[in-house]
Amino acid sequence: MLPDSAPFDPRRILEVLARHEVQCVVIGGYAAVLAGIDIVTRDIDITPATDQANLQRLAGALGELHAAIRVRPGEPPVPLPADPRLLARAEILNLTTDAGDLDITSRPDGTSGYDDLKQAARQQPLGKGLHIAIASLEDIIRSKTAAGRAKDLATLPQLRAALERRGRRSAN
Amino acid sequence: MLSASLLVQARRLAGLSQRELAARAGVAQQEIARYERGRVTPSLERLRSLIAACELELTFGLARADSSYDHQIAAALALAPAQRLEQAVRDAQPLRAARAQATRARASAPADVLGVIRALVRAGIQFVLIGELAEVLHGSPLVPVTGTVTIVARAGQRERLSTVIAASGGMPAATPATPAIDAPARFTLKALGSELVIEPAPPGTQGYDDLRRDAVAIQLGEDLVVMVTSLVDLVRIAEASEDRARVPALRRTLELATTPPAARAA
Numbered sequence: 187m188l189p190d191s192a193p194f195d196p197r198r199i200l201e202v203l204a205r206h207e208v209q210c211v212v213i214g215g216y217a218a219v220l221a222g223i224d225i226v227t228r229d230i231d232i233t234p235a236t237d238q239a240n241l242q243r244l245a246g247a248l249g250e251l252h253a254a255i256r257v258r259p260g261e262p263p264v265p266l267p268a269d270p271r272l273l274a275r276a277e278i279l280n281l282t283t284d285a286g287d288l289d290i291t292s293r294p295d296g297t298s299g300y301d302d303l304k305q306a307a308r309q310q311p312l313g314k315g316l317h318i319a320i321a322s323l324e325d326i327i328r329s330k331t332a333a334g335r336a337k338d339l340a341t342l343p344q345l346r347a348a349l350e351r352r353g354r355r356s357a358n
Numbered sequence: 359m360l361s362a363s364l365l366v367q368a369r370r371l372a373g374l375s376q377r378e379l380a381a382r383a384g385v386a387q388q389e390i391a392r393y394e395r396g397r398v399t400p401s402l403e404r405l406r407s408l409i410a411a412c413e414l415e416l417t418f419g420l421a422r423a424d425s426s427y428d429h430q431i432a433a434a435l436a437l438a439p440a441q442r443l444e445q446a447v448r449d450a451q452p453l454r455a456a457r458a459q460a461t462r463a464r465a466s467a468p469a470d471v472l473g474v475i476r477a478l479v480r481a482g483i484q485f486v487l488i489g490e491l492a493e494v495l496h497g498s499p500l501v502p503v504t505g506t507v508t509i510v511a512r513a514g515q516r517e518r519l520s521t522v523i524a525a526s527g528g529m530p531a532a533t534p535a536t537p538a539i540d541a542p543a544r545f546t547l548k549a550l551g552s553e554l555v556i557e558p559a560p561p562g563t564q565g566y567d568d569l570r571r572d573a574v575a576i577q578l579g580e581d582l583v584v585m586v587t588s589l590v591d592l593v594r595i596a597e598a599s600e601d602r603a604r605v606p607a608l609r610r611t612l613e614l615a616t617t618p619p620a621a622r623a624a
Contacts, residue, residue: 193445193448194449195452196452196453196456197456216453216456219453219456219503220457220460220461222461224490224603225603226453226501226503227427227430227499227500227501228430228449228499228501229430256429259428259429259432259433260432260619287429287430310460311459312456312459312460334421335421335426335606336421336424336605336606337426337427337607340602340603340605340606341603343601344601344603
């Protein structure tokens with residue numbers, strides 16, 4: 187997010203990804219906030235399927251969002267070539283788009299990527315016909331535990347509490 | 359400045375004055391003052407012994423460097439505090455809407471947090487702002503997704519607070535519901551789409567007088583100035599809270615906010 191950046195509009199990012207039929211799972215803070223967690227920053231994290239056809243569609247979506255690579259604070263972002271081969275090579279891409287920051291991680295810590303996360307992901311309706319695949323709470327916890335950064339570990343109690351709440355609701 | 363803020367946090371968590379800490383540690387009060395002002399940086403051993411005199415332990419270890427917050431903190435620090443709040447409230451709205459959709463709650467209207475603050479200021483309530491809005495005003499990257507205004511009010515304002523709450527369509531949002539400032543109380547302010555939380559003494563603090571001492575006056579509008587708890591004290595509250603989820607973001611914000619901009623990028 188730069189001082190003159192456009193408003194953070196995660197819905198637009200998700201709509202563009204859906205329109206381009208990008209297969210991906212939403213993870214990270216955005217997924218956590220939907221589960222009731224209050225620790226969230228202005229970005230959205232996704233893990234895409236890494237087959238050639240999907241990466242081609244992802245490149246198209248990123249082009250529409252005018253995605254560029256975030257570098258060091260205060261430095262202008264570097265334009266992202268619309269090249270699926272680059273997307274295939276990069277394990278992590280921290281991007282800025284005209285709808286906010288988008289982080290693409292092909293293998294989040296503690297997981298083996300899209301196919302792994304897809305198994306337990308749920309389809310989350312977000313209104314007006316938009317559905318997205320959201321990583322399960324268990325997988326978010328697994329990934330944050332494996333990442334092991336202070337900020338990941340600090341949110342684990344809230345995530346575990348959310349998991350327990352959901353378990354109690356299911357039991358009732 | 360990291361040593362300075364750690365020492366201030368430790369001393370205040372222990373409820374000690376500089377003079378009392380100096381007596382306990384067997385050093386001159388001026389030495390403590392110099393460390394806390396950042397004029398002199400204590401050695402690690404010295405800092406550890408001063409923190410031990412507060413009956414706290416300075417723990418440390420090696421962890422992977424994490425600069426993932428830096429981009430957003432740097433962007434926030436480049437703005438004036440009022441702009442930080444404006445952007446953060448704006449950016450919180452799509453998250454609140456998505457959460458409402460996911461939980462099948464009623465779509466949440468934008469929280470008029472400025473309206474709540476204005477109502478409190480206009481009523482002449484003496485308070486300091488804490489919580490997610492105070493954090494944002496200091497440059498925190500965490501989005502104020504709850505739309506809650508959290509304050510610590512000076513004692514003896516029960517009637518005036520009750521009037522403001524009633525005028526804002528207030529109703530208790532949790533039990534025990536008492537428009538008092540001697541127990542935590544939470545109110546839904548229907549007219550402003552927001553919640554007001556009144557905390558008598560946040561964790562790790564002694565309440566209003568303690569936080570007011572280092573609070574900073576921040577202009578939010580032409581005729582709206584609010585007292586905001588200092589970032590050091592916000593870290594202190596987060597550290598002492600049962601849920602420490604906000605600590606990493608606030609610590610990093612404090613580190614970057616006390617680093618000159620040129621050194622930040624490096």
